[in-house]
Amino acid sequence: MGKLYDRLNQDIRFIEGLNGCMNCGVCTAICPAAEFYHYDPRVICDTVQSKDEKLIEALLRSETIWYCGECMSCKTRCPRNNTPGFIIMALRKLSQELGYFTDSEKGRQQFAIKRAIGENILRSGYCVNPDIVSPQMHPEQGPVWDWISRNTPEIMEKMGSNYKQEGVGGMRTIAPEVLAELNQIFEVTGCKTMFETIEKHSKHKADELGIEISDEGIGNEYFMTVFTDNNGTHNS
Amino acid sequence: MVSEGKKRVWEDYQKEIADDHYFYVRSCIRQTFFPGSETAFLRIMRNDLGKDVFEDARHTTCTGIGYHTDIVPLETTMTIIARHFALMTEAGYTNIIPSCVTSFGLYTEVLDTWKHFPEMEAKIRDYLWKATKKEFKVPENLVHTSDIIYKFRDQIKEKSKISLVNKKTGLPLKVVEHIGCHYAKMFPATGIGGAEFPSVLTGMIESWGGSVIDYPERRHCCGFGFRQYLVMANRGYSVSNSKKKFESMQPYQPDFIVANCPGCSMFLDRWQYTIAELEGITFDDKGMGIPVLTYEEMAGLVMGYSPWELGLQMHQVSVEPLLDKLGIAYKKEEKYLGAHGQNIGEPQKPQFLIV
Structure with a gap:
């Protein structure tokens, strides 16, 4: 049993997610990612259960593991109670810990997600709030969202929210002492370490590619590059 | 015997829902x-x-x-x-x-x-x-x-002001119900009806007078896919999966879509706009798209709440065709007013999607 497989096998989701795959392919038949990307969760299961270190390392460095949407439709269908989606989560965690994620275009996107969502959680107490859904970055949200963005306090008040105010209610300000607790939890449970790891490897990659990267936020060239790059090979 | 067996299987997918507090x-x-x-x-x-x-x-x-x-x-x-x-x-x-x-x-x-x-x-x-x-x-x-609203669906019906019925024809409205994947696909026993036959939304719809559309891609994901939407380069995944659902439901001519997941409600609304602007198509016969509601909005309309207090103006697909079918009175000129009746402007009109 090799080293990478051992590390995967320390992840509770890997333990729960892989009970022995018989390669029936039902997961692939139901998978929304397999319909869109060149992606086959059956092959992922087969590769990891082979315990072949070279193949697992190639997987950790590949585009493939970033195609799953974690809808977990596979969990319902597998006749052996495997969950390829959980296996993917373990693979992605290990890929980030080892810095392999920057080898793939889709993996490099983890930097954008860390900067956009990760930093927002610690700053606001929310994964998503109106401030981070800018019409420029989200043209698909359409003109109604553009109108909402320009009038957020008035519209939130009309909706009975407590927008950016103290106390209970929708979109309230999360108190500084609560954010301090969130920060503390992120520290003791390893999320800060994960964020630092994503930053370290992304900065190394940005330097290697000669692309400007800042210490925080989304206003830098590397962010926009990984946020928008699509080499067009993912669906074929 | 067969029916007893079915009853027993069904019992596995009922769950305890607390009464209060x-x-x-x-x-x-x-x-x-x-x-x-x-x-x-x-x-x-x-x-x-x-x-x-x-x-x-x-x-x-x-x-x-x-x-x-x-x-x-x-x-x-x-x-x-x-x-x-x-x-x-x-x-x-x-x-x-x-x-x-x-x-x-x-x-x-x-x-x-x-x-x-x-x-x-x-x-x-x-x-x-x-x-x-x-x-x-x-x-x-x-x-x-949504389980809570399901539990109290009959009490809500007793207090309701309208039914999910076309006021002009007297026929039940045809409703597409969409269940968020993480409601029951991961742990089927935690969803009413499990992952195959979730009844959390159908229970509300049927109790309030509507009829439920069964269509091929009924259980397909809306396409959120987390990173597949959040990162701009990946959004083709998200819109493609929604489109697959729209194409599958279109022949059944739904009057509206209702979802129990916040993300699904938003994507099924916004992607209709995106597809209309990209391809010049909608999945209804009037070029306006299929209105999408959250289950709270559906319950609120049934209870007689004002559409603009519920926030239906925050949807990209116009809800007025649905309100007309339900016979709900509304003032179009009040749709985009602020909390104190002030003028805060209006959204621009899309190029293709009719609003």
């Missing part, structure tokens, strides 16, 4: 895109049904989107959720009701994992104590907020 945790996406829905839920529960629903200002995101984009480790998410359990315990509650389906799925996953790996629960208790000096009891009852 709920600790409420909000959804990041619902608060952002459909804030009127959470307000409507609380109004129905507190004012119309007389239930005790408690909210603590100190609750936060569950980190679900961070977790399912793989930047937040499992232990972190579990500890954040444990902190919510601590707030619930401190307030003297034992029933917890997340507004978000991603949160509900995660809360379920946390409790299930702790059941099978008690050492993980011990580790998380230790983390929470180290970080916050908080302790907690696990909830006795965990259900999604």
Whole structure:
């Protein structure tokens, strides 16, 4: 049993997610990612259960593991109670810990997600709030969202929210002492370490590619590059 | 014999839903895109049904989107959720009701994992104590907020002002119901009706007079896919999966779509606009798209709440055709007014989608 497989096998989701795959392919038949990307969760299961270190390392460095949407439709269908989606989560965690994620275009996107969502959680107490859904970055949200963005306090008040105010209610300000607790939890449970790891490897990659990267936020060239790059090979 | 067997199987997918005294945790996406829905839920529960629903200002995101984009480790998410359990315990509650389906799925996953790996629960208790000096009891009852509306669907019907019936034809409206994947696909026993035949929304629709459309891609994901939407380069995944559903439901001519997941409601609304602008097509016969409601909005309309107080103006696909079918009176000129009746402008018109 090799080293990478051992590390995967320390992840509770890997333990729960892989009970022995018989390669029936039902997961692939139901998978929304397999319909869109060149992606086959059956092959992922087969590769990891082979315990072949070279193949697992190639997987950790590949585009493939970033195609799953974690809808977990596979969990319902597998006749052996495997969950390829959980296996993917373990693979992605290990890929980030080892810095392999920057080898793939889709993996490099983890930097954008860390900067956009990760930093927002610690700053606001929310994964998503109106401030981070800018019409420029989200043209698909359409003109109604553009109108909402320009009038957020008035519209939130009309909706009975407590927008950016103290106390209970929708979109309230999360108190500084609560954010301090969130920060503390992120520290003791390893999320800060994960964020630092994503930053370290992304900065190394940005330097290697000669692309400007800042210490925080989304206003830098590397962010926009990984946020928008699509080499067009993912669906074929 | 056969029918008894079916009854027995069905019993596996019923679940206990507490009667009263709920600790409420909000959804990041619902608060952002459909804030009127959470307000409507609380109004129905507190004012119309007389239930005790408690909210603590100190609750936060569950980190679900961070977790399912793989930047937040499992232990972190579990500890954040444990902190919510601590707030619930401190307030003297034992029933917890997340507004978000991603949160509900995660809360379920946390409790299930702790059941099978008690050492993980011990580790998380230790983390929470180290970080916050908080302790907690696990909830006795965990259900999604749509389960609560399902439970009280008949009481809501008794107080209803309208039915889900076309006022002109007298026929039941044809409704597409969409269940968020994380409601029951991961843990089927936690969803009413399981993953195959979830009845949480069909129960509401049929109780309130509508009919449910069964179509081939009924259980297909809306296409959110977390990183597949959040990162601009990946959004083709998201819109393609929604389109697959729209094409599949189109022949049945739905009057509206209703979803129990905040994200699904938003995507099924916004992607109709995107597809219309990109390809010049809609999935109705008038070029306006199929209206999409949250289940709270559907319940609010049935209860006679004002469409603009519910926030239906925050949808990109116009809801007026649906309101007309339901015979709901509304003032178009009030649609985009601010909280105090002030003029705050109007959204621009899309190029193709008719609004």
